[in-house]
Amino acid sequence: MTTLRRLLIVVLSALLLTASAYGAGLAQEHWFGSDGSRDASAGPVAAADPGPQATRPVRTAQEPRRKPGRQPVVAAPAPLEPALVPGPALMRTGRDGEDVRDLQARLAQIGWFDAGVTGFYGDVTAASVRGFQAKREIPETGEVDRRTMDRLLAMTTEPTTDELHPERVVAAAAPSAAIDPRCTTGRVLCIDKTTSTLSLVVDGQVRSTLAARFGAAATPTREGVFSVLRKNRDHVSSLYDSSMPFAMFFSGGQAVHYSSDFAAVGYAGASHGCVNIRDYDALAAIYDQVAVGDRVVVHRS
Secondary structure (H helix, E strand, O other), X not given: OHHHHHHHHHHHHHHHHHHHHHHHHHHHHHHHOOOOOOOHHHOOXXXXXXXXXXXXXXXXXXXXXXXXXXXXXXXOOOOOOOOOOOOOOOEOOOOEOHHHHHHHHHHHHOOOOOOOOOOEOOHXXXXXXXXXXXXXXXXXXXXXXXXXXXXXXXXXXXXXXXXXXXXXXXXXHOOOOOOOHHHOOOEEEEEEOOOOEEEEEEOOEEEEEEEEEOEOOOOOOOOEEEEXXXXXXXXXXXXXXXXXXXEEEEEOOEEEEEOHHHHHHHHHOOEOOOEEEOOHHHHHHHHHHOOOOOEEEEEOO
């Protein structure tokens, strides 16, 4: 009996296992279908969590790995330097006087002016100033502004009297000749064409001597003994429309007077017959001493 019972239990267990396997197969067929595809009536299927690795894109074989490119280095633009603007002119072409002498003498000290100090601001002086400015990167105007003057003062020393008035040095160094006998009495303008000088002589004593320039070959300065016919401090020539400061007429239209042209170009030029003087201040002093009627002697020593 016991054996029979055991056999029965074994048979029942086998039947139960077979039934369970069969039921599982039916359920799988209902879910996926007989061809293995999912049955839509079976309801939604929860998406599986792909995990953190699934968000990383998969690189295909056709897409090569890109190397980080080097960005071009762009140089920063250089800062713009402010353009230099010339200041107001302290001296310019046409000026005449001691301040121009000082300028010319200082330029001569540093090799920028070799035309002779005259006190007249002409084209030669303007060219010298322009060269000085260009060398030191100052706006090249040919006019003296504060920047130009300050730089020049820093590079030079106070000019001596001889540097300011070289024409007096030249006159003093001229060959000494005996005073013409016609110049030994009274107050005389004694003019020597040989030494190119004019001397103020009072009672045989030379008071001052200045460099002088005379007429060209076609318009020579007349020689002989004359007298001062008239004076005009601010005379302007009616023939040539040129300024003739401190004019002292002695023979027709011929006169002793200051010449800006003589101051500018020296003996490279000539007058129309007058006696040219280039030292403005010195001639002004003589003009104040000479009176109408004083003797004028033009001669050769």
